[in-house]
Amino acid sequence: MDATTHAANPAKARNLDTVLLRKRLKSGLAHGAVLVLVLIMLLPLVYMVMMSFKTSTEIAQNPLGLPESLYWGNYMRALSEMGYVRSVLNSLAITVSVILIVVLAGAMAAYPLARMKSRISRIIVMIMALGLATPNFVTITPIYVIFRDLGLLDSYLGIVLAFAALKMPLAVFFYTGFIAAIPLELEEAAKLDNCSNWQIFWHVIRPLLGPVTATLSLFVMIMVWNDFIYPLLLLTDKDKLTVMIAVYKFVGNTGIDPTRLFPAAVLGSLPLLLMFAFFQRKIMAGSTAGAVK
Secondary structure, eight states: OHHHHHHHHHHHHHHHHHHHHHHHHHHHHHHHHHHHHHHHHHHHHHHHHHHHTSOHHHHHHOTTSOOSSOOTHHHHHHHHHHTHHHHHHHHHHHHHHHHHHHHHHHHHHHHHHHHOOSHHHHHHHHHHHHHHTOOHHHHHHHHHHHHHHHTOTTSHHHHHHHHHHHHHHHHHHHHHHHHHTSOHHHHHHHHHTTOOHHHHIIIIIGGGGHHHHHHHHHHHHHHHHHOOHHHHHHOOOGGGOOHHHHHHHHHOSSOOOHHHHHHHHHHHHHHHHHHHHHHHHHHHHHHHHHHHO
């Protein structure tokens, strides 16, 4: 019996080593595939930055090669002719304002919808979900006509309200599912302390919305910053243009000059990348907290 046991142990050890080797091999292949995909996704960004430092002669002679030297003249011209600082401040102010409105109003609207169990609340949530699938060309004309009649064209208030209205269904959709998962016992305990519905929302529910708020803010930030149609439609004053419209007007629509296109594209996306890098830790912490919850 001892001999049989000793003979079986090496076999089990070999099987265990084989299983571990297969797991490591699969893990290595998966990590390698992800790394290759990341590199492929970064290639356009690297190419854009590389081309932005080339002169027109270098681009014509060797469009795929590295720049011989870092030529900053393209960026100096873009900064001087684009109104870059002003447009970035406009985009930043509009984006932050939209996020604040969407987060606050969306959470307040989602709270009763998540707690009400009637058919009306379900219908409202479904309508909000349909708003996510509404294409831009359907809402462009109504928004323009309404804002024209209200005198909100070419104003910061108009563009902020337009974006807030367009992103509100996304906020309600995000918050409704998250609030529905919060235990009712927390609210019942607050009611025992004579808290009103507003106090329950503000002091009990709102502090728990950090994870979904971080994710929602990221989505809204990307969509508002990169939006081209509505700023082009609603804003005409050059001092109120967003950075994407400033890039478009700088590059022009009659021809493509790489020495203008690539530095303008880098400058247009740089603030967004910096904001994401700055808030990355909070966003990842919020996503992790939501997963743990």
